[in-house]
Amino acid sequence: MSAIAEDKNNEIFITGSKYLMPTYSRLPVVFTKAKMQYLWDANGRKYTDFIAGYGCLNVGHSNREVICAIKKQVENIIQPSNVYYNVPQVRLAEKLCEITGFGSKVFFANSGTEAVEGAVKLARKYSKEKFGNNRYKIISFNKSFHGRTMGALSATAQEEKQRVYQPLLDGFDYADINDIKSVKDKIDNNTCAVIIEPIQGEGGINVSDIEFMKNLKSLCLENKILLIFDEVQTGFARTGKMFAFKNYGIVPDILVLAKSLGGGMPLGAIVSNDEVSSVFTPGSHGSTFGGNAASCAAGIAVIDYLIKNRLADRAFNLGKYFVSKLARLKIQNSIIKDIRGMGLMIGMELYEPVAAEIVNAALSDKFVINRVSPSILRFLPTLVISKRNIDSLIKWLAANLKKY
Ligand SMILES: Cc1ncc(COP(=O)(O)O)c(C=O)c1O
Numbered sequence: 001m002s003a004i005a006e007d008k009n010n011e012i013f014i015t016g017s018k019y020l021m022p023t024y025s026r027l028p029v030v031f032t033k034a035k036m037q038y039l040w041d042a043n044g045r046k047y048t049d050f051i052a053g054y055g056c057l058n059v060g061h062s063n064r065e066v067i068c069a070i071k072k073q074v075e076n077i078i079q080p081s082n083v084y085y086n087v088p089q090v091r092l093a094e095k096l097c098e099i100t101g102f103g104s105k106v107f108f109a110n111s112g113t114e115a116v117e118g119a120v121k122l123a124r125k126y127s128k129e130k131f132g133n134n135r136y137k138i139i140s141f142n143k144s145f146h147g148r149t150m151g152a153l154s155a156t157a158q159e160e161k162q163r164v165y166q167p168l169l170d171g172f173d174y175a176d177i178n179d180i181k182s183v184k185d186k187i188d189n190n191t192c193a194v195i196i197e198p199i200q201g202e203g204g205i206n207v208s209d210i211e212f213m214k215n216l217k218s219l220c221l222e223n224k225i226l227l228i229f230d231e232v233q234t235g236f237a238r239t240g241k242m243f244a245f246k247n248y249g250i251v252p253d254i255l256v257l258a259k260s261l262g263g264g265m266p267l268g269a270i271v272s273n274d275e276v277s278s279v280f281t282p283g284s285h286g287s288t289f290g291g292n293a294a295s296c297a298a299g300i301a302v303i304d305y306l307i308k309n310r311l312a313d314r315a316f317n318l319g320k321y322f323v324s325k326l327a328r329l330k331i332q333n334s335i336i337k338d339i340r341g342m343g344l345m346i347g348m349e350l351y352e353p354v355a356a357e358i359v360n361a362a363l364s365d366k367f368v369i370n371r372v373s374p375s376i377l378r379f380l381p382t383l384v385i386s387k388r389n390i391d392s393l394i395k396w397l398a399a400n401l402k403k404y
Contacts, residue, residue: 008042027363034061037385039368047363048389051370052382055201055233055345058260058315059305060384066263066301073297079289088296095303096271099242102251105277107270108291112232112258113147115268118285119195119256120151122270123226126279127192131224136171137190139183143203144174146195146230155195158203177208180215187219193226193254198244201233204376205340205347213248226253226276232268233345236260237306237383240316240343247342263302267295311383312343319343321387322379325394333401337375346379347372354404361400367393 009030016026031047033040037060039047052058059066073088080086093106107122109115120138127135140146140155147153153162154169162168171190175182183194194216200206220227229252234244236259241247243255253276258268268290306312323339326348330336338349350358353374362369370378381389 012042027360029363036060036063037382037389045366047366047368048385048392049368050379050381050385050393051368052380053264054259054370055238055380056259056262057264058236058238058311058383059263059302060382061264063263063301063305065305066298069297069301070265070294073294076293078294079292082286082288082291086291086293086296088293088300089291092291092296092299092303095300096257096269099303099307100255100271102273103255103271104274105272105280107277107280107285108296109258109268109270109287110266110289110295111147111268112230112256113149113152113268114287114290115232115256115258115270116146116152116155116195116230117149118268118270119228119230119254120155120193121285122254122272122276122280123193123228125284126226126276129279131192134190135192137173137188137192138171139173139175139186139191139194141177141196141200142174143177143200143206144195144197144230145200145202146197147232177206178212180212180219183216183219187223187225191223191225193228194220195228195230195256197230197232197234198248199234199239199342199345201345201378201380202372204349204372205345205378207340207342208248210248213250217250220253228252228254228256230256232256232258233380234342236302237312237315238343238345238380240319241312242306244342261299261302262295263298263305265295265298267291267299306383309384315343315383318383318385318387318390319346322346322390325390326397329394329397329401332398335401335404341379344379344381344383344385348377348379350375350377350404352404358400358404361403362393362396365396365400367396369393 012030030042031039032042039049097103142157144157146155154172157174173186175186229245235257255271261267326339337351355371372378
């Protein structure tokens with residue numbers, strides 16, 4: 001905290017602490033400018049970003065093509081209301097169906113948690129209409145994170161996040177990833193869907209293995225249960241493919257998207273196949289701002305940029321490079337317990353609960369990194385990051401991890 005006492009970040013930090021509800025442990029820096037993989041604070045000091053707005057800037061901060069698309073759109077119309085079609089929303093829906101390969105219709109929300117709410121409603125409506133009123137139960141996974149609103153929080157199997165908000169929504173049960181028996185044990189006649197993050201982000205970068213995922217898909221098919229993939233964090237080339245489900249050779253029934261979809265603008269989406277999406281009829285669900293023209297224009301620019309610049313391949317290759325460097329660091333540092341992830345979604349687990357101290361020390365040295373628990377660091381950079389940026393962070397980690 002002392003480091004900010006004399007600088008321009010301080011006034012905003014103090015006023016923010018006074019007027020904003022303290023729902024976040026805010027770090028002592030105020031970013032006032034950003035470009036691709038770099039951030040600048042109120043004093044003009046430059047930082048390299050390894051968290052990308054918690055994974056919502058795969059195409060980089062203030063990406064030129066995203067800015068142009070937004071500017072052009074807001075000059076014309078921002079949001080005509082969802083009782084009318086707006087052009088970017090229609091074009092983006094068409095694009096999402098195309099790039100997911102299985103999607104036939106899309107619903108737009110403003111955030112990840114809202115998209116999860118929509119997916120829960122869609123799954124329940126589908127199952128009730130098809131199989132009867134008892135089919136409402138949803139299985140999610142221990143350590144999952146699906147959002148903060150009450151439905152998504154009910155699917156978020158983290159006791160400390162749920163405890164004070166009890167009672168939550170009825171009809172959620174939790175299994176363990178990579179343990180198909182634990183899922184089988186939870187399935188009963190009331191089960192309508194399973195919701196899973198292919199790689200748990202907030203829960204510690206826990207990767208589901210291919211065999212488990214294939215078995216999960218078969219189990220869902222056998223029991224006529226919908227499979228929902230929450231790809232809010234893993235989507236849009238993050239894991240080396242446009243969507244993480246493509247790494248597993250299976251297809252979900254419902255795909256939940258947000259974060260990087262909007263290139264920094266608030267935007268979420270549910271994509272589903274024809275059979276499932278057909279149960280949403282006028283009045284089933286809605287949102288005033290969901291799929292507004294400005295956010296959707298950004299979304300189109302994001303997808304075009306990802307494809308044009310082959311950022312999925314880049315995430316795959318740079319991810320391999322990053323992990324190999326971290327693995328070498330592990331050999332030299334006994335504090336490192338595990339390195340895991342996929343593409344540019346990487347976790348480093350430590351034997352000691354010193355992740356917060358490391359995040360703060362890195363920030364002082366102009367590296368923005370993140371922790372998901374007292375002992376797990378998370379690297380979720382923009383996909384435009386360079387090998388040189390990675391080398392600089394590795395050099396910093398090599399010099400500093402020794403202190404812990
Ligand atoms: C997998 C996953 N689902 C849902 C959410 C919630 O998204 P939002 O913060 O946009 O509501 C998050 C946010 O971190 C997430 O990682």
